Amino acid sequence: xxxxxxxxxxxxxxxxxxxxxxxxxxxxxxxxxxxxxxxxxxxxxxxxxxxxxxxxxxxxxxxxxxxxxxxxxxxxxxxxxxxxxxxxxxxxxxxxxxxxxxxxxxxxxxxxxxxxxxxxxxxxxxxxxxxxxxxxxxxxxxxxxxxxxxxxxxxxxxxxxxxxxxxxxxxxxxxxxxxxxxxxxxxxxxxxxxxxxxxxxxxxxxxxxxxxxxxxxxxxxxxxxxxxxxxxxxxxxxxxxxxxxxxxxxxxxxxxxxxxxxxxxxxxxxxxxxxxxxxxxxxxxxxxxxxxxxxxxxxxxxxxxxxxxxxxxxxxxxxxxxxxxxxxxxxxxxxxxxxxxxxxxxxxxxxxxxxxxxxxxxxxxxxxxxxxxxxxxxxxxxxxxxxxxxxxxxxxxxxxxxxxxxxxxxxxxxxxxxxxxxxxxxxxxxxxxxxxxxxxxxxxxxxxxxxxxxxxxxxxxxxxxxxxxxxxxxxxxxxxxxxxxxxxxxxxxxxxxxxxxxxxxxxxxxxxxxxxxxxxxxxxxxxxxxxxxxxxxxxxxxxxxxxxxxxxxxxxxxxxxxxxxxxxxxxxxxxxxxxxxxxxxxxxxxxxxxxxxxxxxxxxxxxxxxxxxxxxxxxxxxxxxxxxxxxxxxxxxxxxxxxxxxxxxxxxxxxxxxxxxxxxxxxxxxxxxxxxxxxxxxxxxxxxxxxxxxxxxxxxxxxxxxxxxxxxxxxxxxxxxxxxxxxxxxxxxxxxxxxxxxxxxxxxxxxxxxxxxxxxxxxxxxxxxxxxxxxxxxxxxxxxxxxxxxxxxxxxxxx
Numbered sequence: 001x002x003x004x005x006x007x008x009x010x011x012x013x014x015x016x017x018x019x020x021x022x023x024x025x026x027x028x029x030x031x032x033x034x035x036x037x038x039x040x041x042x043x044x045x046x047x048x049x050x051x052x053x054x055x056x057x058x059x060x061x062x063x064x065x066x067x068x069x070x071x072x073x074x075x076x077x078x079x080x081x082x083x084x085x086x087x088x089x090x091x092x093x094x095x096x097x098x099x100x101x102x103x104x105x106x107x108x109x110x111x112x113x114x115x116x117x118x119x120x121x122x123x124x125x126x127x128x129x130x131x132x133x134x135x136x137x138x139x140x141x142x143x144x145x146x147x148x149x150x151x152x153x154x155x156x157x158x159x160x161x162x163x164x165x166x167x168x169x170x171x172x173x174x175x176x177x178x179x180x181x182x183x184x185x186x187x188x189x190x191x192x193x194x195x196x197x198x199x200x201x202x203x204x205x206x207x208x209x210x211x212x213x214x215x216x217x218x219x220x221x222x223x224x225x226x227x228x229x230x231x232x233x234x235x236x237x238x239x240x241x242x243x244x245x246x247x248x249x250x251x252x253x254x255x256x257x258x259x260x261x262x263x264x265x266x267x268x269x270x271x272x273x274x275x276x277x278x279x280x281x282x283x284x285x286x287x288x289x290x291x292x293x294x295x296x297x298x299x300x301x302x303x304x305x306x307x308x309x310x311x312x313x314x315x316x317x318x319x320x321x322x323x324x325x326x327x328x329x330x331x332x333x334x335x336x337x338x339x340x341x342x343x344x345x346x347x348x349x350x351x352x353x354x355x356x357x358x359x360x361x362x363x364x365x366x367x368x369x370x371x372x373x374x375x376x377x378x379x380x381x382x383x384x385x386x387x388x389x390x391x392x393x394x395x396x397x398x399x400x401x402x403x404x405x406x407x408x409x410x411x412x413x414x415x416x417x418x419x420x421x422x423x424x425x426x427x428x429x430x431x432x433x434x435x436x437x438x439x440x441x442x443x444x445x446x447x448x449x450x451x452x453x454x455x456x457x458x459x460x461x462x463x464x465x466x467x468x469x470x471x472x473x474x475x476x477x478x479x480x481x482x483x484x485x486x487x488x489x490x491x492x493x494x495x496x497x498x499x500x501x502x503x504x505x506x507x508x509x510x511x512x513x514x515x516x517x518x519x520x521x522x523x524x525x526x527x528x529x530x531x532x533x534x535x536x537x538x539x540x541x542x543x544x545x546x547x548x549x550x551x552x553x554x555x556x557x558x559x560x561x562x563x564x565x566x567x568x569x570x571x572x573x574x575x576x577x578x579x580x581x582x583x584x585x586x587x588x589x590x591x592x593x594x595x596x597x598x599x600x601x602x603x604x605x606x607x608x609x610x611x612x613x614x615x616x617x618x619x620x621x622x623x624x625x626x627x628x629x630x631x632x633x634x635x636x637x638x639x640x641x642x643x644x645x646x647x648x649x650x651x652x653x654x655x656x657x658x659x660x661x662x663x664x665x666x667x668x669x670x671x672x673x674x675x676x677x678x679x680x681x682x683x684x685x686x687x688x689x690x691x692x693x694x695x696x697x698x699x700x701x702x703x704x705x706x707x708x709x710x711x712x713x714x715x716x717x718x719x720x721x722x723x724x725x726x727x728x729x730x731x732x733x734x735x736x737x738x739x740x741x742x743x744x745x746x747x748x749x750x751x752x753x754x755x756x757x758x759x760x761x762x763x764x765x766x767x768x769x770x771x772x773x774x775x776x777x778x779x780x781x782x783x784x785x786x787x788x789x790x791x792x793x794x795x796x797x798x799x
Contacts, residue, residue: 224259
């Protein structure tokens with residue numbers, strides 16, 4: 001069979017040819033075919049196979065390591081439910097959060113409309129269309145790696161070069177990989193000069209004679225060369241193109257021509273301008289993708305770290321686990337600071353160290369720990385409050401001299417809270433592939449900030465938990481001392497206490513006529529008289545213990561004491577018995593007012609709301625600056641009611657109980673004069689009550705009873721005014737000690753102005769209130785007359 005017959009048979013049996021070629025063809029044959037058809041030959045198949053195997057091995061290694069971490073993590077947690085709780089996102093929130101943070105921007109993927117063969121064919125037929133095609137080829141691609149590869153291929157075809165390499169430049173420095181080399185340093189010179197360098201064959205020979213270091217390279221590989229810088233937006237060099245060995249147009253002749261021409265230089269310079277735009281756009285998109293990915297990671301980190309706020313050990317262990325997977329390193333250590341007030345490195349002490357393979361609650365930081373020597377680096381980072389980064393080239397660094405732990409790369413940062421208070425240090429050890437890059441530094445910086453906030457929150461949670469426990473204990477102690485035992489109640493009931501029972505029902509009752517026990521006995525009798533105890537099925541012993549506890553919680557101060565509370569309560573009962581307004585109120589409303597009267601100043605400290613606000617007292621912080629004392633009085637009353645054996649409302653229905661408590665609160669808050677004055681504009685116009693509903697009447701009656709001393713006989717009124725002045729004088733001394741500006745009305749240097757102050761008090765507060773009440777019920781006219789009589793007495797003292 002002759003060759004022609006064989007050729008014809010092979011043309012007919014294409015499948016056989018293909019299978020035979022795939023089975024028998026060697027690399028040399030493949031390369032011959034590639035060269036003949038103007039493709040780049042495969043230079044090192046063995047190396048390519050090794051790279052593929054290495055990539056697969058790294059992937060498997062990462063999967064196995066993640067699997068091992070997961071198994072260890074699962075053993076630590078003890079159950080699948082707890083393990084699920086410790087993952088970065090709970091199953092219910094995972095989909096929602098992923099959907100929210102998923103980028104909606106679609107980045108064009110890198111693909112070429114024509115392959116290399118078609119491009120070469122187009123160049124041969126129409127060079128203008130070819131140039132437009134290679135510009136479009138990179139214009140619609142935003143993947144940097146794809147663009148760099150396309151630029152090399154397109155430039156190689158454009159210049160008919162044997163080889164074109166594109167090397168990136170960063171901050172004026174040429175970035176060389178394992179495959180690239182800068183023969184004679186001419187690429188670096190091109191970057192430095194920012195100009196194109198072109199060498200023809202004869203010039204390359206001259207260079208080889210001058211520079212012996214490149215003679216062998218030129219003799220074997222390089223006949224001619226063209227180096228073109230690519231400039232960015234600001235004119236700085238961002239990359240450089242190196243074209244080697246221009247080929248002759250005749251494909252059958254392998255002899256090289258005389259090198260790159262000035263026309264080639266102009267073509268490449270024009271194409272480099274388009275390359276610059278494509279590279280800059282791709283870098284911008286790449287930076288956006290990195291920023292987006294970093295923010296996405298940090299959002300998940302925040303979600304995961306801030307889930308754990310109760311147990312500090314669990315949080316720190318979670319930080320180490322997350323950091324190792326996030327930064328792809330061998331280990332992560334967290335050094336927890338013992339005392340942040342250290343003045344030098346030697347004084348810095350760590351209480352515990354947390355590692356990936358250590359226990360959840362950490363280990364005591366001592367010389368026996370394998371990472372004890374690394375503590376010196378962590379201390380140094382904390383002391384100077386700066387990052388410490390060590391890479392493979394720094395193995396002889398002074399900080400590593402005494403460290404036995406193998407260190408290829410290390411990154412340490414101090415952990416600070418929002419107030420820049422030192423909490424500890426976090427350290428990454430031995431990145432698996434390469435060293436920690438700029439992206440790692442930026443991510444690690446943000447990660448350490450979130451770690452600091454999470455640790456600080458956990459510490460605050462622990463402090464709040466302890467404070468809450470202390471508060472609970474304090475309340476238990478307070479409850480013990482503010483309540484009344486059964487023995488004390490029985491001792492009081494056994495006493496024979498007498499007083500004028502007729503006088504107690506009058507509006508003209510003498511506020512200073514009864515002793516402390518007489519007032520307590522009279523209060524209980526008034527509750528019997530009003531039928532509160534029988535109507536609401538109150539227990540006699542409970543009622544007695546409640547009033548004993550209320551008396552016990554009033555302080556020994558000049559005016560706002562137990563006597564004042566009883567006098568307010570007595571006047572309210574007198575109004576119920578001597579006016580028609582009492583008949584308009586229900587039994588529940590009357591009970592709420594009566595209990596509010598007896599409790600309205602409980603635990604009064606002898607200072608007013610303005611003082612509490614200016615002195616930044618604990619009460620002002622707890623209740624705010626509006627009706628501070630009144631809120632405290634109500635809460636103290638509720639505390640007594642909630643004490644065992646003291647709840648006089650225990651037999652009520654749920655709805656009645658809620659109603660009477662609500663009325664108590666409104667009534668006690670009504671004793672705040674600031675609140676009364678703001679609401680009086682709505683209630684009273686032209687000395688008439690415009691809205692006489694029960695809510696309004698209760699509030700007005702509460703204020704009328706609280707300031708009721710002004711309606712009593714002159715001797716009682718004068719004594720009460722002086723007691724109020726004495727209390728204010730004690731407050732003025734406290735204000736002076738705290739350097740708080742004293743109010744005019746309580747400055748004892750102006751004590752001789754008491755008559756003027758009382759007249760102003762009557763005219764602005766008291767008289768309008770009682771006159772308005774007298775328009776609803778003429779029985780209040782007697783109170784108005786006594787107020788006016790007392791005003792005349794104060795006026796006479798001025799004259």
